[in-house]
Amino acid sequence: MAARNVLCLIFAFTANAVLGHIPYNEYNLAEPDAAQYYVSSSYPRNTNDNSLERLTAVRSVLQENGVDAYIVPTADAHNSAYIAPSDARREWLSGLRGSSGTVLVTNSLALVWTDSRYFTQFENEVNLEHFTLMRQGIDESIQTWLVQNMGPYSVVGVDPTTYTRTAWNTLESALTAVNVTLQATPENLIDIARERIDDPAPARPNDPLMPLEISFTGRQSSEKLAELREQLSSREVSALVLTALDDVAYTLNLRGSDIPYNPVFFSYLILRSDLTAPNNTILFWGNGDLSSDIIEHLASEGTQLEVLPYEDIFSYLGDMSNELPIGSTVWLSQDGSHAVYSAVETSGTVNILATLNSPVVMMKCIKNEVELRGHTLESFARKYLWDVGLTYGHGTGHGLGHFLNVHEGPSWILSGPIATDPGISAAMIFSNEPGYYEVGQYGIRHEDVVEVIVVDRNADHPMAEGMVGDFGGLGALGFYTISLVPHQTACLDVNLLTDFEIKYLDDYHARVLATLGPILQDRDLLEDYAWLEKECAPIRSAAVRTTMPVLLVAFVSLWSYVN
Template sequence: MFQDFSVQSRPELGPPRLADLRAAMAKADLDGFIVPRADAHQGEYVAPCDARLAWLTGFTGSAGFCIATRDQAGVFVDGRYRVQVRAEVDLAHFSPVNWPEVKPGAWLRDHLPEGATVGFDPWLHTQSEIAKIRADLEGSGIALIESANLIDAIWTDRPAPPSQPARLHPPEFAGETAADKRARLAADLRAQGVAAAILTLPDSICWLLNIRGSDIARNPVVQAFAVLFANGRVKLFADAAKFDDSLRADLGDQIAILPPHAFEAALEAIEGPVLVDPDTAPLAVSLRLADHDTHITWARDPCILPKARKNATEIAGMQTAHHRDACAMVEFLAWLDAEAPKGKLNEIAVVTALEGFRRDTNALLDISFDTICGAGGNGAIVHYRVNEATNRPVNPGELLLVDSGGQYVDGTTDITRTVAVGDVPPEARAPFTRVLQGMIALSRARFPRGVAGAHLDALARAPLWAEGWDYDHGTGHGVGAALSVHEGPARISRVSEIALEPGMILSNEPGYYREGQFGIRIENLIVTQIAPAKGDNRDQLSFDTITWVPIERRLIDSGLLSPDERIWLNAYHAQVLDQIGPHVSAAAKVWLESACAPL
């Protein structure tokens, strides 16, 4: 579907809804209440019925939470959203809080007296999240207690839950049957001595059962809970209407489809130790198990790492999807280069055109996230989403940042390119080149097994650090294979301790943002692979780039590049021309030849 750029009504968001929440808090004898972005599946992207944080505050970012007390309301956001939050919330009633620098426990200590009580919905928070807040509150006399969801109680026109049809993700794309996956993971459960594992992440469940859906916009997932038993059987708790007879037959008799309301009773009925992920499962799950004296084994969701380690079939599908997507991107960039300097485009026109080029492939299922298209100062808003109120002209002499992607039956794409519109702003050349150097450094990295994203993050930042610059987001996130564009657990960031393994696909996207002027980000996707033999042939890994779209040469200060960086960039562009050139229109190929010319 094309994106809806209509302006959502916001003038009445803050005061009446916040007042209603405070009235509900008083009725429940609570001094505070936590409103997270997450839903019961801890998803980054949520259905309209679960967009409680946006409904209350107006903030639409993909991460954050609000803590409301009787006289304060803090909206906690990380570095990606500190410009955006000030534009979206009513600052007379909501105070942006820099998180994670300011922890929720510390904020509550500063804003509530001893003896205060703060409520939270245990279906919307994980065990580890609540444990951290309680630890920070220790000795304060402030109690954090489970509560009914007060937002749901006052949200009178809350949308209905999604109920879109599910579909099979066949083995020719998955590379492994669902039966084999279940058997493999069930054997691991038996080795750990547990009777069952609780699965609450929709992408884990979809990966395990080789199904896909469209319950969440841009994410091909089915919203569900599941229990994987040590004998390989699965109880799937989802709306039965999502599964037609054909799909039920494909799933087989080892998969029992039960209504969502049966999930809690099923937890009570499990005999034997149960594996629960403290970082992803709702706290309510472990509370229900504990009520029936079920032994809980705290461990990572058993699907997460196998899902992140893409097999050869999944990697091949991702490569095919990226090749197809690159052709659409090249057609788009050639069009943009011709039209933008005329000064007649705006951000919405650019987004609409780009989606059109992807649809022209006749293979696009959906875009993989709402396109980020920031002209001039809007490009400095890291996760900017254009609407009719913010729609800005694409003016000659400015930068345009476009971060976008597609969902295809064989793969998921995510790419960012920053381009000059007409004349190049001279003040942007050095930052662009430093971002490019960081992206190249990570692309060329070679490292031993056991190295985590935190160890590699500095490679992408070092050229910016040398200039006194930095960026307030991670350098890379995991990407699903025909699944969610943001996938855990592997990341390239200062805080990621997950060792990278062959088959993991990540983004490589350093950036630089000058508020009110421009934003710069360059993003390719990379596959972790076994490095070619070298030296004493230690067991090492490297990255293979699977994004094949030219990088804006006009913004590069070639004098800042080292000989090795120049060689890498020229070789990359030669490969782009070789792989994509034969598959685009004649006009786009002429543009591509110029865009890929050696420095």
């Protein structure tokens, strides 16, 4: 019989465990204010020669444009969690291939801000003669450095498509106070420098779109658009501008492959309440021509829209700003770029409704009356490390998209509250990934994927019948593990585990074998089945023992599902 257990396990991991990603950047500095990850491109590693060549080219372009310092973040125009090689400017310039970092170039310095995951990697990959490491959370932030080191009347440049309006305003306020100008460069100066030395950036991808049928989405795109229009009407908004790639993909039930391993496509979507179909829904994509299968798919879902070239977004926003009646309101997410905000403000007569999240984000985020804040769970996840004076410098979990981004907000499991986090509700999907890292020695990351479920006295859960209340009517939520992968029991010290914890692992492995085993046998993958059967063997019968130096790490995976 299936059961849902509370898991509180102490794991002993070997020193060669695998490193993992970090789901959220907790440094609230002047850097772009979202998680920044990207797929590493295949650029040749920087050498002493090309590092200097690239910096020299960049400094020449800065001088021509009257810019004294230029910020190069890890970002694209959509505040994406992962970026395409066409936007990997920070990597090209610095050579640092890590997922997070920001470069600041002046006429004499090149500084690289990154977090603790990449301090050692910086030493190995970056030309130390020309670049200086700035340790996030230890050294001064970019904003602080600029305030303290840029002289009055100097100019700091940024590509406005790579900075959110929120991050822009924060930095601009600090610089204005010391008579330093923050300037939006009309073109990205790194791209210009690359052209100068015959090393242009890769072309922006524009791969074919893929329709996602209702059997996979559960709702037609026309229904989603109708719900959004209701929100526009209730807020008396003339236009909604969607800038996040997964927001557009989700709304239209379309997917793409413009960013490796992320089924999204470069696009913008605008909904207008002052126009009629098809001109009231405008998709900016590619050259503006959709393929016949996409046109048929949208028509089958009752969706009519106008399609314009991707590059037309800013001119369209400027024209729309001038066309809308004075006092009209345009709805933008605070994650929108400074460039988008500036285009909407062209006329100076349009109001902007800036919300923490777009309405699409909240549509994707299932809500109910019972919510647990992420930082409460963090206390459980970190407890056994805290007991011995240890911790990990990353969040414990993040939302996952439905055939969309692997990091999907607005819900996170972090060590502190996030303003945009709506809490945890039933039917959300999270990663559950505590870990521990020792620089130069090893890194540990233990990760499951879990569904949030409602737990009450009648739930199929061994702890349910012992509940004598429901937290004063608030109810309770729990995690149901939906990833089925055997844990590496070879690195466990069984003497540290309770009988309950051993039973949890044995029951979980029994479910893994019962679910995946028949599939392997049906495909005649008998060698694979034998491996799985061995990995899923009961712990005591497998005579688990530690054979290598170990680090004791405790993890909590609440209300995990097992057989």
